[in-house]
Amino acid sequence: MSLLRGRRAVVTGAGDIGSVVAQRLHEHGAAVEVWDSSQASLARVEAGGMDVRLVDVTDRDAVEAAAEDAAAAAPVNVLANTAAVARFGSLAELDPDDWQETLDVNLTGVYFCCRAFATLMAAGGGGSIVNISSIGGLRGEADFAAYCASKFGVIGLTQSLAREVGASGIRVNTVCPGAVESQMNTDTMARDARRYGTTVEDVERRILTRTALGRLVQPADVADAVVFLASDLSSCITGESLAVTGGIF
Ligand SMILES: NC(=O)c1ccc[n+]([C@@H]2O[C@H](COP(=O)([O-])OP(=O)(O)OC[C@H]3O[C@@H](n4cnc5c(N)ncnc54)[C@H](O)[C@@H]3O)[C@@H](O)[C@H]2O)c1
Structure with a gap:
């Protein structure tokens, strides 16, 4: 259980999956800080020996300040972006504000966090970023256009960023959970x-x-994929999307 000994990780989102991702990274030896905009979500991980911080990932200034603070004592080597919202509705029914919120949290929030930590990781000698997309980032679904658009976007962001930052020793991958x-x-x-x-x-x-x-799929199945991509077991893997779906077809 020492795949990540000596590593420092930030996990955004302390929901049903994010809280287990944080716990698994911690069990594998990483010092973990969890960010969420909801105090109630953070309370889920607070007792587990992890640091928590109230951060809205759509607030660029807050993300940059929190990232610098998190990396002040020692470099952060792992970033797992799990924070997201899911809004349903057909094209006609979905409130455009819900469309915007979905893209703000699920895509721009991931971009802000990647942007802040890629710079810090490059200065700290490298790292691994794992972005959580979805099966909805691989194929569209009725009444789920905003969510799917945001999750397709996460894969495009991941592939592009991987090519930009590979030379700085930073790997960037996506996990696509199913149901x-x-x-x-x-x-x-x-x-x-x-x-x-x-x-x-x-x-x-x-x-x-x-x-x-x-x-x-169980949250732990997703968390184990994140641990793999965060660790040196995947040291030659970047720009990839790993589907964790139980083999959905
Ligand atoms: N649950 C599933 O079946 C499923 C399937 C495929 C993909 N996913 C993806 O896995 C990831 C984790 O899903 P989950 O089930 O843990 O979701 P969840 O809804 O349980 O948790 C999401 C967390 O993100 C937080 N959050 C929302 N907006 C935020 C913001 N602006 N700033 C900071 N935090 C914010 C929420 O407070 C919540 O704690 C998400 O990216 C989700 O899209 C989930």
Whole structure:
């Protein structure tokens, strides 16, 4: 359990997946600081021996100040961007403010964090950035245009950035989770049940029959992929998207 001994990590988002990502990085030896704009979310990880900081990732000045502060004592080597929102609605129904918020948090927030830490990591000798996209970043879905657009954007940002910062010893990769047992997935399945006039149980059954392993993804499955990409086990991997879906087809 020492894959990340001596490393310092910042994780944005302390939700159902982000909190487990932070915990797993910590278990593998990293000193972890978790950022979230919600005190309630931060409370989930506070007891686990990790530092927490109230940061809105859409606030560029706040992100830059927090990043400099986090790296002041010693270089930050790992950044995992998990903070996100999910807003549903058809093109006509979705409030344009929800479209904007989705892009602000899920894409611009990731960009601000990458921008702040890439500069600091370059000065500190390198590092690994892991951005959480989604299966929705690999293929579009009805009533989910804003989310999918933001998650496709994360993959484009990741590939471009990887080519820019590789020479500074920084790797940048994406993890694309499928249907993860979480509140976000429960909300998504409820949305699908309403759309298709069926039950949540039926939606889940349909997902599982299209999944090779026949089960939902667990937050720990995503966290283990993040640990792999954060560690030296993946030292020659950059600009890639790793799907953690249980083999969805
Ligand atoms: N849950 C799933 O089924 C699923 C599937 C595919 C991809 N993902 C992705 O995995 C990641 C983690 O998902 P999750 O299930 O933990 O989500 P979640 O909703 O449980 O947690 C998201 C966290 O981000 C925080 N956040 C929102 N806006 C913020 C802002 N402006 N600044 C800082 N923090 C902010 C929220 O407070 C929350 O704690 C997300 O990027 C999500 O899109 C999730």
